[in-house]
Amino acid sequence: MHELSITQSMLEIVLKQAAEAKAKKVTKINLTIGAMTGVVSDSVQFYLDILTKETIAAGAQVSFTIFPSRGKCRNCGQLFELPEFDWTCPHCQGKIIDVVSGKELFVDSIEVE
Numbered sequence: 001m002h003e004l005s006i007t008q009s010m011l012e013i014v015l016k017q018a019a020e021a022k023a024k025k026v027t028k029i030n031l032t033i034g035a036m037t038g039v040v041s042d043s044v045q046f047y048l049d050i051l052t053k054e055t056i057a058a059g060a061q062v063s064f065t066i067f068p069s070r071g072k073c074r075n076c077g078q079l080f081e082l083p084e085f086d087w088t089c090p091h092c093q094g095k096i097i098d099v100v101s102g103k104e105l106f107v108d109s110i111e112v113e
Contacts, residue, residue: 003043006105010044011051013107018056023112026057030109034067036082036102041066060110069102 010031018026029048033039041064052058069082075094087097 003039004047006039007044007047007051010107011048011055011057014057014110015055017107017110018112021112023056025113026055026060026110027113028061028063028111029057029107030063030065030111032065032067032104032106032108034102034104035069036099037105039105065108067101067104070100071097072100073097 010029014026014029031041031044033041033044044064045062048057048060048062052060070079071082071087071089072079073089073092073094074096076089076092078089078091079100080090082097082099082102088095089097
């Protein structure tokens, strides 16, 4: 359900940028979502379809770039994909891990007419 408020915020950004560019129509919205955010792209698409009605973004194509959850081991420096429940370095079995991707959530770009 948190996708509704996130989608509303993203749409506000899109419409503000489109207005600043004096656009007549938003044709494409490019979103970046990290796997750790818990945001479901299908839900975002669903809410965008509803929220964009009666706006210049109605009917805009939506593109999602999903960033995987990745970590970096502080012991050995190796980068690896973070499994959902076990954040142990697969290279040295270290337990001190820094998250380097997966928390992203932003409007990457928009295309307008």
